[in-house]
Amino acid sequence: MSTATVSAVVNETAFVSPELRARVTAAIAQLDYAPLSAARNLKRGRSQLIALVVSDLANPFFSRVVCAAEAAASAWGYALVVFNSDEKPENERRILTRIRTLSCDGILLVPVDAQLRGEFRDDEGRTVPLVQFGRTADRGRSDSVTIDNVAAGRQVTDYLLDLGHTLVGTITGPLHLTTGRGRLDGLRHAMAARGLAPLDAHIRSGEFREDVAYSVAREMIDAPTRPTALYAASGVMALGVMRVLADLGLRCPDDISIASTDTIPGIGALRPRLTRTEHPVTDMVNEGLRILNDRITQVRQDPARQDPARHVVFQPLLILGDSCRPLRVS
Amino acid sequence: MSTATVSAVVNETAFVSPELRARVTAAIAQLDYAPLSAARNLKRGRSQLIALVVSDLANPFFSRVVCAAEAAASAWGYALVVFNSDEKPENERRILTRIRTLSCDGILLVPVDAQLRGEFRDDEGRTVPLVQFGRTADRGRSDSVTIDNVAAGRQVTDYLLDLGHTLVGTITGPLHLTTGRGRLDGLRHAMAARGLAPLDAHIRSGEFREDVAYSVAREMIDAPTRPTALYAASGVMALGVMRVLADLGLRCPDDISIASTDTIPGIGALRPRLTRTEHPVTDMVNEGLRILNDRITQVRQDPARQDPARHVVFQPLLILGDSCRPLRVS
DNA sequence: CTGATCCAGCGAACCGTTTCGACGATGGAA
DNA sequence: TTCCATCGTCGAAACGGTTCGCTGGATCAG
Structure with missing residues (x-):
């Protein structure tokens, strides 16, 4: 049988007769075959990869972000690639270049560089969806999810x-x-x-x-x-x-x-x-990935479309502990 | 000029005359060109990706591991893909399959499943280097970095x-x-x-x-x-x-x-x-990535070679605080 | 002057998958 | 019976790099 048929079976992209389908799936199971994403990415122009760039991975706050992002990415069918800019603009630039060569489908970025260029384009000139997280560096250019x-x-x-x-x-x-x-x-x-x-x-x-x-x-x-x-x-x-x-x-x-x-x-x-x-970290991260996923499917359907940037601002919640007390009149 | 020449310039894999090299680099800068790793991976059979699978990403201990692993991977020229098995064997299996389709070059794994099969092979039947971190599930089969x-x-x-x-x-x-x-x-x-x-x-x-x-x-x-x-x-x-x-x-x-x-x-x-x-987390992670990198280059040079597994055990260091006191005789 | 050597640059095959158009078989309608 | 849809399957191009072997001009020794 031909590779085209196998592709049809694997991706469920065309009708394949039951017996042929059975033979294909049997062969897949026997050979322990798994499609190579490099080839698939090359052809499809996507990578099923989301890049997360945080400004300080040693900060436990961002550990929570990583944890939430991994869960959300996984739920959307993406794998998460983690980078640490360590608050250094030159690292951020290096990382963004690296992300481009990886052709990640979307980027969740805690920006460091104020000169962040809002339009981040891949080799074909398509814009790669980018959501700024927590902070904003190019107010208004790209989507953002922040706290008030x-x-x-x-x-x-x-x-x-x-x-x-x-x-x-x-x-x-x-x-x-x-x-x-x-x-x-x-x-x-x-x-x-x-x-x-x-x-x-x-x-x-x-x-x-x-x-x-x-x-x-x-x-x-x-x-x-x-x-x-x-x-x-x-x-x-x-x-x-x-x-x-x-x-x-x-x-x-x-x-x-x-x-x-x-x-x-x-x-x-x-x-x-x-x-x-x-901070509702989990909700914020989920919202960020939701936006990314929206943009990704949108870009795929109509590369020319240019929606205005979305800015989602979450509200903090005051939690009372016992680390504060009324000022005693002295 | 031909694409072969460009490739030679980009990878510094062959001598190119200065003026031609200058033209190539100029064009690269002007076009803002970055090689697409999907195509490169497809041909070279590697991905420059290291997978890190931790058993509980919400545990701050593993946050430190992620942080150290990102730094080490970056230093070795890899990008780090992070997964969370959440202590569930079925998640671990799913993740390992995903890693195989991503054709990651190496895996740093905090094992969950006792039935972990030591030999983890990619589509060509080559073994993918895997280092167990922190715990061991298949004592002796694959490399490991642990604490005593x-x-x-x-x-x-x-x-x-x-x-x-x-x-x-x-x-x-x-x-x-x-x-x-x-x-x-x-x-x-x-x-x-x-x-x-x-x-x-x-x-x-x-x-x-x-x-x-x-x-x-x-x-x-x-x-x-x-x-x-x-x-x-x-x-x-x-x-x-x-x-x-x-x-x-x-x-x-x-x-x-x-x-x-x-x-x-x-x-x-x-x-x-x-x-x-x-625990010397940073040293342990560095050692893990050093082993992975060794194995990766080794496998590339001689796929048939089968070295015995390496087991590196670190010693814990007792730090005295003031949370313990001599037992008072009562 | 001639033949061998060397080397910068190039053409083309190839990696593994997707995708689209083609093709043959089948079945129903005229 | 003939003709045309329909449908399942296949062949082959394409994705964007890398790599190997070749070529043609320059260099050099005899």
């Missing part, structure tokens, strides 16, 4: 202000990132709404890393005018802050109230329970 | 016994896994060496999950004869145990000593500092 960072900062700050705190400090991320800048803006807005403003010394930004947060928080907490409440703008930063407290012999919430944003796995075992905003 | 689990259990237990504890309990993993069984054996050996044995009620095994450890530990700690020291056989389990203590109002190490094995990210912020054995 300003709302996260505001929710947490409002809560702290409600408790009577006025000396609220924050350790936030890099200000050129929407995640770092947004959460700080949220804090400022919330304070401004009550006629307050944070002290300059109480605003610090740095990489979203535990050790960075530790050293920065230590400085701030050691300083003469210590904030009575501290907003750590990410989960790993909160860990760093808690470690500062332990090392300085301070107690939370008795000596200082702590709140954060963006949960990481294992934080549930921390005592006191951290007051924080949670 | 028995030593880990013994080190921790010896330390606890040195502190005077005799009622040592453990929450360990599934006993059909070398990780769960080995750590328990280590504990038994250490106790037997001093003429001791754990109480049956103080030996519990279950999945390597925080919630499982929580409920199991809670039962054990609530029971009349509570162990004075508890060995949690994994990082996430330790978190579950610590949460039990917090919820029961017990203090560590005053009321009970806790020690564990296999560190996870963020555990450094936990107070008290956990006494534990650390």
Whole structure:
């Protein structure tokens, strides 16, 4: 029989007589045959691969993203290729080139480079669907799935202000990132709404890393005018802050109230329970892959079609723990 | 000029005159050309893809593995495809089939299925290099990189016994896994060496999950004869145990000593500092990829060659925290 | 000057699958 | 009976690179 018939059987793309089909499937089983995707990709122009590029794979937050993305990709029939740009624009560029040669069908990207070009085209000039995740670098050009960072900062700050705190400090991320800048803006807005403003010394930004947060928080907490409440703008930063407290012999919430944003796995075992905003990571990732899959099928059907970019913004959810307490009047 | 020349330039596989080379590189830059790996793979029979199959992607321990594997794969020139078998044999089988169609060059596998067939062959009948990571399911058949689990259990237990504890309990993993069984054996050996044995009620095994450890530990700690020291056989389990203590109002190490094995990210912020054995995850993953790369190049040079399997066993390192204290004579 | 040597560049086959048009057999309608 | 659809199957081109062997011009020694 011919290879065409085998292809028809494997892909169920044409009617094949029962006996011939039986012989084909028998042969497949006997030879333990599996179609080679390289050849299939070459012909079909797709790869059934989704690329996930995160900005810091060592950050447990992104571990959750990887986990959710693997599940979602698998559910949609894709395999997930994981890359780590490590917050370096040159890595990101290198990775995007690599992705192009792999001819991945779609890209879920936590952008690092502000100069990210929105249109990412493959060799045939078709655009490869790209969804920005968590942050945006080219506002509006490509699809994005993000959290409302300003709302996260505001929710947490409002809560702290409600408790009577006025000396609220924050350790936030890099200000050129929407995640770092947004959460700080949220804090400022919330304070401004009550006629307050944070002290300059109480605003610090740095990489979203535990050790960075530790050293920065230590400085701030050691300083003469210590904030009575501290907003750590990410989960790993909160860990760093808690470690500062332990090392300085301070107690939370008795000596200082702590709140954060963006949960990481294992934080549930921390005592006191951290007051924080949670991100619906799984939902966000699912939405990202849904958009990617939409775009992929759409591009395949009508390469010329150019829909406007979709921007899905999720809302953070404030979870109350016992790491904050009302300010005692001293 | 011909495509052969372009190929020669791109792959640096033959000498090309400077001016022609310049024209080629100029054209590549102008057209923004990148070779399509599907076509390249089809011809070369390789994919520059390494598959990483972990047994539980939600476990922060494996997040570290993913992170290290991405870095190592990238350094060797591979891209990393991540799969999650979720401790289910049927998933593992499905994934291995998928990997074969992707014609990955090598596989780093945390095995789930005891019936794992050691020889994993691709369509041409060549064996695809496979390294078992962390656990072994087909002892001796394929290469493996593991930790000395028995030593880990013994080190921790010896330390606890040195502190005077005799009622040592453990929450360990599934006993059909070398990780769960080995750590328990280590504990038994250490106790037997001093003429001791754990109480049956103080030996519990279950999945390597925080919630499982929580409920199991809670039962054990609530029971009349509570162990004075508890060995949690994994990082996430330790978190579950610590949460039990917090919820029961017990203090560590005053009321009970806790020690564990296999560190996870963020555990450094936990107070008290956990006494534990650390796994050299990065070194282990690097070794795994080094073996894979060796095998890959070896198979390419001489498909018939059959070297004996290599088994690299790393030693755990005991890190002393302050979660254990000498048993007070009561 | 001539024949051998060398080498840059090229043509074409090939990798394994999909896809489309062709083809022969079959069956129903005129 | 003849003619035309219909339908199952097949042959062959195409996908985009790599690779091998060939060619033709330059170089060099005799």
